[in-house]
Amino acid sequence: MRQASVSSNDPASFWSSLWKRPDPFLLEAGAAGEKLVARVRLLLTAILLAIPVASLWYEREIWENLVGLGVTIAAFLVALLWFWLVQQGFYRHWLGFASSLLDVSLVSAALFVFVLLNRPHTAVNSKVTFESYFLAIAATCLRHDVRICLLAGMSAIAQYALIVASATMMWDLNSAQFSPFAYGYFNWSVQISRLVLMFVATLLSTSVVFRVQRLLRLSTCDRMTGLFNRGHFDERLLEEASRASRYHRPLALAMMDIDHFKTFNDSHGHSAGDEALRMMASIMRASFRQSDVIARYGGEEFVVILPETDSAAATEKVERLRLSIENPPIPVPGLDVAERLTISAGLACFPDDGSDAAQMLRAADHRLFEAKRRGRNRIVSRERADSLMHAPD
Numbered sequence: 001m002r003q004a005s006v007s008s009n010d011p012a013s014f015w016s017s018l019w020k021r022p023d024p025f026l027l028e029a030g031a032a033g034e035k036l037v038a039r040v041r042l043l044l045t046a047i048l049l050a051i052p053v054a055s056l057w058y059e060r061e062i063w064e065n066l067v068g069l070g071v072t073i074a075a076f077l078v079a080l081l082w083f084w085l086v087q088q089g090f091y092r093h094w095l096g097f098a099s100s101l102l103d104v105s106l107v108s109a110a111l112f113v114f115v116l117l118n119r120p121h122t123a124v125n126s127k128v129t130f131e132s133y134f135l136a137i138a139a140t141c142l143r144h145d146v147r148i149c150l151l152a153g154m155s156a157i158a159q160y161a162l163i164v165a166s167a168t169m170m171w172d173l174n175s176a177q178f179s180p181f182a183y184g185y186f187n188w189s190v191q192i193s194r195l196v197l198m199f200v201a202t203l204l205s206t207s208v209v210f211r212v213q214r215l216l217r218l219s220t221c222d223r224m225t226g227l228f229n230r231g232h233f234d235e236r237l238l239e240e241a242s243r244a245s246r247y248h249r250p251l252a253l254a255m256m257d258i259d260h261f262k263t264f265n266d267s268h269g270h271s272a273g274d275e276a277l278r279m280m281a282s283i284m285r286a287s288f289r290q291s292d293v294i295a296r297y298g299g300e301e302f303v304v305i306l307p308e309t310d311s312a313a314a315t316e317k318v319e320r321l322r323l324s325i326e327n328p329p330i331p332v333p334g335l336d337v338a339e340r341l342t343i344s345a346g347l348a349c350f351p352d353d354g355s356d357a358a359q360m361l362r363a364a365d366h367r368l369f370e371a372k373r374r375g376r377n378r379i380v381s382r383e384r385a386d387s388l389m390h391a392p393d
Contacts, residue, residue, distance in 0.1 A: 035086050042079045042080060046076060048076075074105050103136035111124075121178060121183035124191065144213065157202070241356055245356075251305070252310065254345055256341065264276065264339060293305040304318075311382060322353060
């Protein structure tokens with residue numbers, strides 16, 4: 001997990017933060033949102049199929065309804081394909097961008113077809129198809145990615161502006177040849193108002209995502225260290241263990257404890273202890289991958305989930321972390337002194353140490369206890385535990 005504070009007084013930092021890739025847990029939420037969007041898109045396109053069919057039956061506007069039927073059938077087939085992909089578990093971070101652009105472009109394609117069929121007023125004064133832009137922009141909120149909101153919204157504005165520009169360049173839209181103006185006169189103020197409303201909808205969806213991201217961070221992160229909290233860790237461990245079991249992939253779990261932390265707190269005060277916890281969290285964030293899940297398990301205990309990592313690789317990573325923590329002294333706030341802290345750690349790996357999350361957690365906890373019993377400032381893995389069984393106390 002990576003987090004960075006952005007000053008509201010620094011415009012450059014603010015705008016750069018808009019294009020920052022979201023934290024992994026937000027990408028996970030976006031994947032779940034994409035599944036919901038795929039279902040809703042499929043349902044809506046199936047319902048919309050009935051509209052041009054009924055119009056062809058009752059009305060005389062054959063060309064317009066045939067166009068609507070063709071576009072709706074194409075949209076339904078694309079929605080069906082997209083639904084199948086996400087149901088098969090195919091999700092990449094770029095899929096949200098492609099999906100949102102698809103939604104916007106389908107609306108634009110429906111309008112632009114009328115321009116090509118010499119029905120420009122249907123394109124620029126539509127009171128049904130145009131509103132679909134707002135549905136597409138609103139759906140971007142479910143991806144939990146500000147970049148998607150901005151990209152989809154600005155694409156919708158640019159595409160609709162191109163449609164209006166094409167129609168005005170090709171025809172005099174208020175000419176008598178279009179009388180009796182079944183779709184109304186062309187009015188620039190109306191078109192500008194539409195573009196402004198689309199821009200406002202984009203800002204609104206962006207603001208909603210900013211707010212949701214903040215609430216998700218508050219509900220999943222420990223406020224002291226900025227790491228994930230125990231509740232989020234428990235959920236992710238279940239997910240990763242299930243994924244490792246399903247696809248037969250390696251998975252490692254490390255449980256760590258700061259050695260003699262109570263003594264440190266009693267000697268230097270809780271403010272020094274808090275600073276030490278924050279420094280530990282900072283070192284951990286720098287030591288692991290963004291795909292690894294780092295959490296504060298409680299008090300001075302930390303846990304790390306390492307997907308796609310076997311026992312040897314996990315031991316090497318945690319050993320580097322142990323050395324990184326052991327070497328730099330921890331400055332004590334308000335005092336001209338510094339203390340050195342160490343950690344003890346227990347490692348468990350799937351499937352050798354358990355077939356589910358609970359078994360892995362028990363194994364890691366037991367090995368952490370063994371590391372403390374053996375003198376602290378050390379790591380105990382399955383291999384090291386086996387060797388310790390034959391070593392004297």
